[in-house]
Amino acid sequence: MKVAIVYASTTGNTENLANAAAEAVKAAGNEVNISTADSADANETLGADLILLGSPAMGAEQLEDSMESFFSGIEGSLSGKKLGLFGSYDWGDGQWISDWADRVTSAGATLTGTVKAHLAPEDADLEEVKKLASNS
Ligand SMILES: Cc1cc2nc3c(=O)[nH]c(=O)nc-3n(C[C@H](O)[C@H](O)[C@H](O)COP(=O)(O)O)c2cc1C
Known part of the structure; x- marks a missing residue:
């Protein structure tokens, strides 16, 4: 299984979740491609079996700018894809994250779950995101 993880993070909190998710994918013997939203390749991301996207809450309950830009670029191509969302x-x-989840399902994708951490992720948040990465 191939998993794409794309995230944005301003102070490292969402990045910690992304790294934990990547570790879990590798530990399960699967292939992971982790990138930041400003450098991610849309086609490569869409080619993964599972797509995990991470963004902190910014603005007024909005996605961080680079993730908004990346996500709106792939939003029209998500039909039939499997996606999980995470962020701080x-x-x-x-x-x-509930607005984001609505966008994912409206785009025709299957939402495998959402994980939100209050500020810096605690152990329980890291465990949750690892489960999301294992798609269980
Ligand atoms: C400009 C700005 C806007 C924010 N807007 C929200 C918000 O709308 N709702 C919220 O719960 N937290 C908001 N936050 C808090 C961040 O989501 C929080 O600090 C988060 O841990 C940052 O994660 P990161 O380190 O991955 O960037 C905001 C923070 C900043 C700096």
């Missing part, structure tokens, strides 16, 4: 937030209630 602070003062909100997680609206950014």
Whole structure:
């Protein structure tokens, strides 16, 4: 199985989740391609068996800019794909990730799960994102 992980992170919190997810994919003996949203290749990402996207809540419950730009670029090509979402937030209630999940399902993709960590991920958050990466 090939897993693509694309993330944006301003202070490293979402990046920690992305790295934990990548470790879990490798530990399961699967192939992982991890990149930041500003350098990710859309076609390569769309070719993966499982796509994991990460972004912190920014603006007012919005995706970080580089992820918004990457995601809107692939949004029209997600039909039939499997996607999981993760990210970090602070003062909100997680609206950014539920809005994102709605966009994923509206695009015709299967949402395998969402993982949100309050600020720096704790062990439980890292375990959750590892499960997301194992698609279980
Ligand atoms: C400009 C800015 C806007 C933010 N907007 C939100 C928000 O709308 N909702 C929220 O819960 N947290 C918001 N946050 C908090 C970040 O999501 C939080 O600090 C997160 O841990 C950053 O993750 P990162 O290190 O992966 O960038 C905002 C932070 C900044 C700097």
